Amino acid sequence: MQFPKSNRLTTTVSGGWVGECTIARARIRRIDLTIALLIFAIGFGWYLSGVESQDYHLDESRWINRAHYLEDLADPFGPTWNHQYLTRGQPPIGSYSIGLGLVLQGQDLETNPAYDFRRSREWNQQHGTFPSHDDLMAGRRWNAFLGGVSAALLYLVVRTLTNPIGGITAAVFFLSNPLEIWYNRIALADTTLTLTLSLLYLATIHCLRRPRWWLAIAMGILIGLGGGNKFTPLALSIPLAGIGGIILLRSWWFRLRNSGIQDTLFWHLPPLSHLGWMLISTPFVALATFVASYPYLWPDPIRRTIYMLNFRQQEMDNQYRLNPRFQTDSPLESLHMTYNMLGNTWSSTLQIFQWLQLDRIGDLLSQLDLWLAIAGTLALVVIGLRKGIRSPELVIAALIVFQMVTVILSMRVAFERYYLPIMVGEFVAIGCAVGYAVAPLMGAPRDIDLHVRQADPPATPTSQEVLS
């Protein structure tokens, strides 16, 4: 067989492109950082501008009330973590976040008593369950800050998957979404979850691009923190571990058939530095984080988690009974309701056109969010399948779909806040759709000096050789 010669340029040497690429990368990194900071500043300012005028949400009383959980962490066997209604009712990460926000703004963690939903508003007012203005504003400002950070992270997520245009699109859709605007201007826990999920997506992309244990553990911790906020993110460890398992099995199979590889653990298993192990570790790290962050669970982690899940189910049943308007009776109905709400009520496109006083066009195009999100998810899947199972695109698509399916399957009442975790994936997908669409306009990257012509396929079938 004729071995093809390299057609490299004679004037260059191997690796000569490294210097130029390094400079280019440094420049791109600076630009990305600048754009991300700009998005953060715009987002923070935007959310902050509305915290005073935003209507009071009764749940704010509960979240600000539980801010003291943060300092109670120092007393993990104290009364706060007994088996009691408030502690059992809600995992504590959102409370820690609000507590941290209050502390960072000089507020103490002695706040209002919790709002009692069994009693009238008057009774609650009489018993001081409404937060003080200072506490309320501090909590809201903190979430405005976290909302700004989330917008910047969404830019980085989509920019890392596609290009700056995609990243900016994701951030714009996020910042203009009416549901996000509402929730990032009030003192609830949902913004913390949005931030956690954005960080998870970013960590996942980087871990798949260049596997590192600290990133894999960070992914597990983020999933655990997400679960410690709203439970459903715990399910995200399933696709990660599943993909990790497939990658590991494939590698193991190769090593069993090629005993020449010395870098193995035992029984020819890949070493611990292998990506497969990293991804498989995520459910374990997530569960450990979930339990470690929640002293209530320590005396009996499994049983108390079951208590919590049963309670959440019971609450969902109560809400189902009390809110006929939001009832959903099947996953299909939930999906339909989600489509309707995200496409018509909580649509960024609609909001943007409304700001432009083009309400009618907004009404016509309000479902553009969803269409773009569907296109983006499909693009991620197709590109991911083409690249292979180790591609960040495929894993991110799996996370987006898994998060959506988990929420829809567990939903019995379609409260708007349940859509927030889905929407993080939605914005990522929207950004990716636009990013891929404009990619041809971004200009092909220059192949500087290492001209590599791919070898001609060998005469015998490649597939057989690959199998051999």
Place this chain on the structure above:
Amino acid sequence: MRAITITMLLVMLALTQSAAARDGDTLVPIEIDAPLLITFPDSLLTENDFSAIEGRIREARNSGVPLAVRVVDLSANGQDVPREIHQLPGTDLSQLTQAQINGTTQAWIDQEPVETTPGADDGILLLVIVPEDRTQTQAYWRIGPNALPLNSLTAGNIAATVPTMEAQFKQGFVANGVYQGLLEFGSNIQFGVPERRERTTLQDALHTAMIPLAIITAMAGVAIPLIAWRLGRKSTNVVAATETLSAWEIAAIEIGRVSPAVTTAMLLEAIHDGSVRPTDGGGLLLSPEHTGPVVDVLRPFASDHGVVPRAAVLEIEGITQPIRLEMEDHLASIGAFTDRARTDRTWILLLMGIATFLIALGIVPIVVSMSALGILGIVVAVLGITWGWWWLEHRSYTTEAGTVMMAAWLETASAADHNRFNLAVHQTFLIEQTGGPNTSAQMKLVRHLRGLGAH
């Protein structure tokens, strides 16, 4: 060993003691035999008042509290009322001693148990005695000896409802007093501040036993960075050799170890000189005419036609490991790398193993005995392990002699060698954030040759 056995026995015994008085989730709705509310006579309360008070009791039971309320008009002559009630003075009930109150409520419970299961004695009774002068009405709580701890209720916050009720009673509002008291009681169920869990005798013993374990665990955690720091300060006795080093070896000295970036740079060089070429299917075609470390190490995985399949390229980090090990050994032998790397690594791994073992050993007894010191020990040990792990991953093996060799080499190296050096040293930076539709061919190639698969 004996200490461990005793500790385990204590843990087993302590675990059998339930944290709550009742098993299971004490917050879920509960049903008991005792009726919610009975008044003597039946007509003591209006229908509306009766219904409102019943609603509050039902609310308590829905929150898992086995509560019953009995309201007795002393003038009533019902047979169901215990004799002790009728023996109470008709006026000035506030002068009753605690013993008299206890006797009265106990008499009621003896006649009509309020409990979740027969004999459990875990119910809570509110007995309201209404004398002829209604402003003298009194409310007595009877808390079953096995009722608490229960949710956020405490003996204190239950007793604190009495003044609320009395304030209404003094105005002659019996029903409203009971209602207001139960409202407060209901709030306490969900939002009161529960009492700190007390340790049992067994837990106390275990808690004492955990003190030394907590200290040892924390010390194991602290020892990891300390020993690592000590190991890092040990100087090597090997004098720098004066032999010529390759660009790859110098790059390894700069990186601090022979990372996969070095072997990938060697592969890129091999592609550049034509001895290796990427194929359409993601594999590598090896030139039959060329030899060299990377080509040689890949050849066993190639087909007869010289094609290394994509599956092997994905495992290229493992396949090229012998080159890295050999280079590390060589650099250690000439003093560029510390020759104690493996020994140091073993020490740190051993310490990390000890810390992990101590955590595993202590975590259950520490939680069971509610040892805050133990938790602190675990936190310190986890931080130490994390630090050790970081150190193992990022520690530079390069010695001072190695740094001198590198400086000398960089002064005299050709432009081509500088590029090879850069190809390894800056490679990670190149691949770190690349991806997406606008990734250059070089980036994709580097990622591919790192065995990172999809970019």
